[in-house]
Amino acid sequence: MISKFIDNKYDMKTFDLKISDGTVANATETFHADIGIKDGLITAIGKNLGKAKKVINADGKLVLPGGIEAHCHIEQESSSGIMTADDYYSGSVSAAFGGNTCLIPFAAQHRGQKLQNVLDVYHHRARPKSVIDYSFHLIISDPTDEVINIELPAIIDQGVTSFKVYMTYDKLIVDDSQMLKIMTAAKKLGALTMVHAENNAMINWMSEKLLNSSYKAPKYHALSHPRAAESEAINRAITLSTFIDTPILIVHVSTESGARIIAKARYDGHKVFGETCPQYMFLNAKNMDLPEMDGAQFCCSPPLRDKASQEEIWRCLQNGTFQVYSSDHAPYRFDETGKLHAGKKPTFTKIANGLPGIETRLPLLFSEGYLKKRITLNHFVALAATNVSKIYGLDHRKGSITEGKDADIAIWNPKLKKVITADDLHDNMEFTPYEGMEITGWPEIIIQRGNVVIEDNTLKATRGDGEFIHRKKIDCTGMPGRVAPELNSKHNFDVKFEF
Ligand code: DUC
Ligand code: ZN
Ligand code: ZN
Numbered sequence: 001m002i003s004k005f006i007d008n009k010y011d012m013k014t015f016d017l018k019i020s021d022g023t024v025a026n027a028t029e030t031f032h033a034d035i036g037i038k039d040g041l042i043t044a045i046g047k048n049l050g051k052a053k054k055v056i057n058a059d060g061k062l063v064l065p066g067g068i069e070a071h072c073h074i075e076q077e078s079s080s081g082i083m084t085a086d087d088y089y090s091g092s093v094s095a096a097f098g099g100n101t102c103l104i105p106f107a108a109q110h111r112g113q114k115l116q117n118v119l120d121v122y123h124h125r126a127r128p129k130s131v132i133d134y135s136f137h138l139i140i141s142d143p144t145d146e147v148i149n150i151e152l153p154a155i156i157d158q159g160v161t162s163f164k165v166y167m168t169y170d171k172l173i174v175d176d177s178q179m180l181k182i183m184t185a186a187k188k189l190g191a192l193t194m195v196h197a198e199n200n201a202m203i204n205w206m207s208e209k210l211l212n213s214s215y216k217a218p219k220y221h222a223l224s225h226p227r228a229a230e231s232e233a234i235n236r237a238i239t240l241s242t243f244i245d246t247p248i249l250i251v252h253v254s255t256e257s258g259a260r261i262i263a264k265a266r267y268d269g270h271k272v273f274g275e276t277c278p279q280y281m282f283l284n285a286k287n288m289d290l291p292e293m294d295g296a297q298f299c300c301s302p303p304l305r306d307k308a309s310q311e312e313i314w315r316c317l318q319n320g321t322f323q324v325y326s327s328d329h330a331p332y333r334f335d336e337t338g339k340l341h342a343g344k345k346p347t348f349t350k351i352a353n354g355l356p357g358i359e360t361r362l363p364l365l366f367s368e369g370y371l372k373k374r375i376t377l378n379h380f381v382a383l384a385a386t387n388v389s390k391i392y393g394l395d396h397r398k399g400s401i402t403e404g405k406d407a408d409i410a411i412w413n414p415k416l417k418k419v420i421t422a423d424d425l426h427d428n429m430e431f432t433p434y435e436g437m438e439i440t441g442w443p444e445i446i447i448q449r450g451n452v453v454i455e456d457n458t459l460k461a462t463r464g465d466g467e468f469i470h471r472k473k474i475d476c477t478g479m480p481g482r483v484a485p486e487l488n489s490k491h492n493f494d495v496k497f498e499f
Pocket of ligand 3: 071072073328329330
């Protein structure tokens with residue numbers, strides 16, 4: 001690899017920062033090199049680069065692109081009005097300690113709200129507090145004509161080029177006709193639709209049956225969200241999106257049956273992406289079988305499944321069915337501000353859904369995925385940053401160690417062992433579902449646009465150092481898709497549809 005670099009080419013330059021002697025890995029290559037950084041950008045990669053104002057010796061370390069956390073809930077009110085425990089300060093600090101240099105949390109529209117107001121609120125929350133760069137995905141819960149035809153185009157012009165819709169939750173759910181409307185707008189505007197795919201009626205039906213038989217404890221949450229509820233909804237969402245021929249990303253997939261539908265659609269060339277999360281690989285429903293309300297700490301939707309599912313989800317990550325691996329950090333404390341907002345002993349239907357995990361996402365995958373040889377180092381980088389940068393329109397700035405890109409870098413110590421414990425994490429939570437797990441390999445130095453964010457286990461960045469990143473429109477070149485015959489004027493009596 002190194003032969004592509006010219007020795008001494010940079011002798012006359014002084015870099016702001018040089019990272020010397022590390023093993024650099026991108027999604028497609030691993031090589032030994034120094035990295036020169038100037039004005040926040042990677043300006044040189046090679047040997048004998050010359051002088052720098054500051055030098056970090058990365059001998060024995062891995063020099064990787066900073067992680068991009070593409071699914072997290074930060075300073076966000078849920079549809080029941082509960083605020084997440086992390087604001088943009090604690091959430092971004094915790095993300096940085098976990099090896100990330102960029103976040104894409106949600107800006108959530110609740111019914112009746114104007115999209116611009118929603119986005120302004122989230123800018124206001126993030127700008128003064130985030131220590132790392134960020135963008136937003138919108139959540140659309142009220143797709144009126146005004147929202148879709150007038151408000152949404154303006155939001156996309158502001159660099160927010162993805163949005164999430166829910167097929168469940170009474171206050172968020174969109175029906176099939178609303179999904180078609182939203183997806184049509186996404187196609188026209190160059191945006192990506194993310195879908196929380198679970199069949200609402202099946203969940204309600206199961207929940208009612210369980211509650212009527214007095215099965216109320218947290219662990220029954222897992223049963224109340226059947227696997228088939230996920231696969232039915234994934235199938236429906238993909239059927240709608242491929243009919244329109246617009247890109248879709250199914251978030252937080254927990255079942256093999258759902259993953260297979262995604263894999264089939266991708267095999268067929270459709271613009272379909274899949275995401276899974278650490279909780280479906282490292283935890284299972286047995287974790288919820290705890291005394292009293294303790295199992296509430298493990299309630300998330302879709303729920304934890306069983307041991308066999310964990311292995312299946314791992315396989316789907318390994319074989320590329322999932323291109324995105326996100327924490328789905330949804331931090332609700334185990335008290336009346338979060339999990340137990342509906343009282344001390346709520347039924348499983350009233351427990352706030354979500355797990356914390358923004359700081360543990362990458363160390364878990366590094367240790368149990370890369371070091372245990374389930375994935376390569378390059379695949380780790382792809383899942384940590386590169387895939388997300390491409391899918392979500394960030395690759396003009398981020399996602400790889402390449403000359404000209406932002407100097408967003410995480411230096412990992414592949415030998416450092418630590419036991420995960422909530423006390424050591426930097427989020428605003430008092431528990432972690434991964435308590436007690438021993439992990440090998442942790443990020444030690446985090447650099448954002450050439451500035452040190454974390455060094456010596458100490459935060460060096462200050463509130464507001466993070467910047468909003470304007471994302472590009474979504475590019476699905478290479479995923480041909482297919483125009484449904486009924487929408488193709490060659491086959492439909494020359495009917496023309498305007499998208
Ligand atoms: N969906 C999410 O994406 N996160 C937390 C809970 C949920 O239902
Ligand atoms: Zn969701
Ligand atoms: Zn989520």
